[in-house]
Amino acid sequence: MTRPAPTITDDNRGFWEAAHDGRLVSQQCSGCGQLRHPPRPMCPYCHSIEHELVELAGTGTVYSYAILHHPQHPAFSYPVIAVLVDLDEGVRLLSNLVGVEPGDVHIDMPVRVTFDETEAGMAVPVFEPMGSST
Numbered sequence: 001m002t003r004p005a006p007t008i009t010d011d012n013r014g015f016w017e018a019a020h021d022g023r024l025v026s027q028q029c030s031g032c033g034q035l036r037h038p039p040r041p042m043c044p045y046c047h048s049i050e051h052e053l054v055e056l057a058g059t060g061t062v063y064s065y066a067i068l069h070h071p072q073h074p075a076f077s078y079p080v081i082a083v084l085v086d087l088d089e090g091v092r093l094l095s096n097l098v099g100v101e102p103g104d105v106h107i108d109m110p111v112r113v114t115f116d117e118t119e120a121g122m123a124v125p126v127f128e129p130m131g132s133s134t
C-alpha cells in the first residue's frame, strides 16, 4: 500500500507538480523576495499576492523531530519519523525522515530531499541523512 495522494489546491498545485517531477520548490514573493512555505496566496511579510516558484537545493538540517507510533495508517511502516527540516535557503518544511534508525536521529543532522511515491501517481518530498544511498 502506498502513501495517500496529497490534496491539491490552487495554492499548492505548483509545489506538488514539482514534487511529481522530483523537484523541491518554494514560493518566492515577487514583492519582497521572501521565500515561504507552505504555499499560500499572500505574502506574510509584505502582503503581495504575486509570487513565483523557485527550485531549492533540497539540503538542510533537522530542526526538530518526533517518533510516531500511533495512530497507525496501513500505508506507513512504524515508527514514522516526523521531522522539521530547516532548508539551506531558510525555509522550514514538515516532512518524514527515512533511511535512518529512530535512535540515530539528532537535531542539526544534515539531510537531503528524496521523493516517496503516493497513490494517484504523485510524489511527496521526504528526507534522508546526507551521505546515505536509498
Ligand SMILES: [Zn+2]
Pocket (backbone or CB within 6 Å): 029, 030, 031, 032, 033, 034, 043, 044, 045, 046, 047, 048
Ligand atoms: Zn513579500
